[in-house]
Amino acid sequence: MKDIVFNLIDEEKKRQSEGLELIPSENYVSADILKAMGSILTNKYSEGYPSFEGIGDIKDEWDEKSIATKILPNYRYYGGQDNIDRIERIAIDRACRLFHADHANVQPHSGANANEAVYFAWCEPGDKILAMSLPAGGHLTHGSPVTRSAKIYNFISYGVIEDGDINYDELEQKAIAEQPKIILIGYSAFMKIPDFERITKIAKKVPGCLLMADMAHVAGLIAGGVHPNPLDYGFHVMTTTTHKTLRGPRGGLILSKGNIASPLKKPEKSLENIPILIDRAVFPGTQGGPLEHIIAAKAIAFGEALKPNFKTYAKNIVENAKTLASELIKLGFILQGNGTDNHLILIDVQKSFGFDGKIYEKALDKVGLTLNANSLPTDKGAAFRPSGVRLGTPAITTRGFGESEMKTLALWMKQVASICQKAKSEENLSNFTTELGSIHSEVRTLATKFPVPGIK
Numbered sequence: 001m002k003d004i005v006f007n008l009i010d011e012e013k014k015r016q017s018e019g020l021e022l023i024p025s026e027n028y029v030s031a032d033i034l035k036a037m038g039s040i041l042t043n044k045y046s047e048g049y050p051s052f053e054g055i056g057d058i059k060d061e062w063d064e065k066s067i068a069t070k071i072l073p074n075y076r077y078y079g080g081q082d083n084i085d086r087i088e089r090i091a092i093d094r095a096c097r098l099f100h101a102d103h104a105n106v107q108p109h110s111g112a113n114a115n116e117a118v119y120f121a122w123c124e125p126g127d128k129i130l131a132m133s134l135p136a137g138g139h140l141t142h143g144s145p146v147t148r149s150a151k152i153y154n155f156i157s158y159g160v161i162e163d164g165d166i167n168y169d170e171l172e173q174k175a176i177a178e179q180p181k182i183i184l185i186g187y188s189a190f191m192k193i194p195d196f197e198r199i200t201k202i203a204k205k206v207p208g209c210l211l212m213a214d215m216a217h218v219a220g221l222i223a224g225g226v227h228p229n230p231l232d233y234g235f236h237v238m239t240t241t242t243h244k245t246l247r248g249p250r251g252g253l254i255l256s257k258g259n260i261a262s263p264l265k266k267p268e269k270s271l272e273n274i275p276i277l278i279d280r281a282v283f284p285g286t287q288g289g290p291l292e293h294i295i296a297a298k299a300i301a302f303g304e305a306l307k308p309n310f311k312t313y314a315k316n317i318v319e320n321a322k323t324l325a326s327e328l329i330k331l332g333f334i335l336q337g338n339g340t341d342n343h344l345i346l347i348d349v350q351k352s353f354g355f356d357g358k359i360y361e362k363a364l365d366k367v368g369l370t371l372n373a374n375s376l377p378t379d380k381g382a383a384f385r386p387s388g389v390r391l392g393t394p395a396i397t398t399r400g401f402g403e404s405e406m407k408t409l410a411l412w413m414k415q416v417a418s419i420c421q422k423a424k425s426e427e428n429l430s431n432f433t434t435e436l437g438s439i440h441s442e443v444r445t446l447a448t449k450f451p452v453p454g455i456k
């Protein structure tokens, strides 16, 4: 008998096909990526790493066909690694080429694991890390007191100014005064392009400081050439998730510049040795066996992102976000930063319409538009009832949405906002079932014209 879990997977397929995903950290993977994730590679234990010999010249000379037939040396703790080693080397090579890195660690199970491994590689307990605060748009793993990292390291935070940009003066002043071991540029709710050149200059005033970028949200835009790459501006390390704009399987990735060598011998703790320190920090430092089925899927995703049409995809994500932002502004929405330079939009729902982000999220859910309530830098209340919502265009751009669909989407969002104004509370939304139902059927009709990749 079919396990009931498969019924729920079928339900979720329907939800994804008939609704529109506007959460900026979500996307739809290709059928090839799904196939690799569901493969027998999950059966294999492969603690350790493939050998990194020759990794220095792969950017120019790497020949995937020849590596796919070669038996590689390795630093593994289990036998039977011939195929696994080759798959992981291909993933590492493609990631390095995609992001101009000297080294890639493709084993982190998630973005949170990737960040923790970098902190562990470079810091001792009590060391200072300077990162964007959570209310300003930073991520939980950048020092939120509820995390393990915040109990181990001493996080200091910088914020944003009124137009939504990084408060560079505060960043500089705190960097000089506090002399942190890591300056971290990264965010989950920020819609500007960081001035990496300026940040690199600030970091020169902090000797021995590791410059780290957490580009989880915009990695696909970097890969597609529509966003600057921090590694091109003197950053030592870049972490990312692989499942957001990068459109790969759920997972993490660490890219770095520096020396490549065997992870078996502990190297001197220097910025040049950061790739080896990171490898040791991922395994055995913070993780056990790698997920080789996910690593294979990452390799396929990096291969897809290296293709020319990924550049068009990345450009379209940003164009769609800009169109959607300007349509929303025309309809009376107030946006943080007055628009966007990337894939992400933050709406100040409270200021625009006089109700909070949670009611709006719930009402939009009822019409098949999925996004999330989000705090704004000015929010003082509980994170559970924030003033804003956060949305983005990576997933709908994958489905092929363009300018005219952005206009339609903005209109639906305005209609739902007007219903919320009348309803005033989540409970009262049930009095507007007919109006919400009619928008829902329009959403369903449009959504099903743009199939989700990998769903038949």
Ligand SMILES: Cc1ncc(COP(=O)(O)O)c(C=O)c1O
Binding pocket: 025, 109, 110, 111, 112, 113, 115, 139, 141, 186, 187, 188, 214, 215, 216, 217, 241, 251, 252
């Ligand atoms: C900037 C940033 N870093 C790290 C993470 C954590 O990634 P994961 O959920 O894969 O642990 C996220 C996830 O939203 C993120 O936005």
